[in-house]
Amino acid sequence: MEPPEFGQALAELALSGFEDYVNKTLPLELKLDADFAEEFHGADHSRVNLAFRRWQRRVYAYANRDIYPESQLSADVLEGGWQSEFLAGGWARSMPLKEVNYSWPQLRQSSEFRKLQSHISELAKLYLKRSGSSFGNKFRIFTWAEVFRKGDALRPSAHTDGGLFMGRYWPQLKKNSLKFNFEDPRGINPPFGKTHTHSIEEGAMSMFPIWASHFITPNMKSRTAVCYAFIVYPEDGNTMDFEDDGTGKFKIERVPLK
Incomplete structure (x- = not known):
């Protein structure tokens, strides 16, 4: 059992990260990744959370480089590594963007x-x-x-x-x-x-x-x-x-x- 403050802190971290993603990262992804933008604009009401999860997959991949070695990170981190399908999912074919920051230390730390x-x-x-x-x-x-x-x-x-x-x-x-x-x-x-x-x-x-x-x-x-x-x-x-x-x-x- 954890006190209510435990959940409140996690909720605040999620809300802060979500707002930062929606206002800063997502517009950049839509601008620089044409395939992703086309799929996003044709998707249903789930699209923002699915896009947020897509970004978080890459945050996880970069933090677990024993699955995704340094040599693989220049390619699609969701398709690299010895377990090629690990965490693969929607939009996995898109290359990571060098202009996008794939880290979330406020949460993970x-x-x-x-x-x-x-x-x-x-x-x-x-x-x-x-x-x-x-x-x-x-x-x-x-x-x-x-x-x-x-x-x-x-x-x-x-x-x-x-x-x-x-x-x-x-x-x-x-x-x-x-x-x-x-x-x-x-x-x-x-x-x-x-x-x-x-x-x-x-x-x-x-x-x-x-x-x-x-x-x-x-x-x-x-x-x-x-x-x-x-x-x-x-x-x-x-x-x-x-x-x-x-x-x-x-x-x-x-x-x-x-």
């Missing part, structure tokens, strides 16, 4: 962020034990901030890039402002195809299978919501095949009451 990473690492051991998986006691954790202003949402997504599981922590959230929904992985035809809403509140953290498609509904309140999403990877990179995830083998049986 803060005691609150380091403590958050430590909590995630400890909870990862419990999650993996309960799901029947064993990947040691050390992990690589990619954590990124998302900011949901009034009307902001996040489209459905799932990740199958070699991670062990995903999670979300909400340091700032007004009650009933948005919904955190999961889609049925069994398809859209009845009796399947239903959407499950996972209850969230300020200060809550949830962990779930990386392959589970989920989305965030629009923030209906004036107070900005802040989320730290994270993916936990094996120590040696993206070596987990999502088809081997133990959570995909869970079976639920209905036992009649006696």
Whole structure:
């Protein structure tokens, strides 16, 4: 358990970094990267947070040069290194821009962020034990901030890039402002195809299978919501095949009451 000040500090760091990205970095990326600009302008309401995550991926890549050696950083850091698909995703084909600063020391060097990473690492051991998986006691954790202003949402997504599981922590959230929904992985035809809403509140953290498609509904309140999403990877990179995830083998049986 952490005091409210812990979440407040992380929320302020995320909001400050987000505003700096939106006002300074994003306009520069749109000006200098034509492919990115074309895709961004044709995207939906998720585009700002997705672009922010794209930038944070490169911040992470530059801070983990054992995955992305110095010789690879002149190319696309999201496609370099011995684990070529590690953290790859939308807009990965774009080259990093020399005019853009890919660092966020205010967040990464803060005691609150380091403590958050430590909590995630400890909870990862419990999650993996309960799901029947064993990947040691050390992990690589990619954590990124998302900011949901009034009307902001996040489209459905799932990740199958070699991670062990995903999670979300909400340091700032007004009650009933948005919904955190999961889609049925069994398809859209009845009796399947239903959407499950996972209850969230300020200060809550949830962990779930990386392959589970989920989305965030629009923030209906004036107070900005802040989320730290994270993916936990094996120590040696993206070596987990999502088809081997133990959570995909869970079976639920209905036992009649006696």
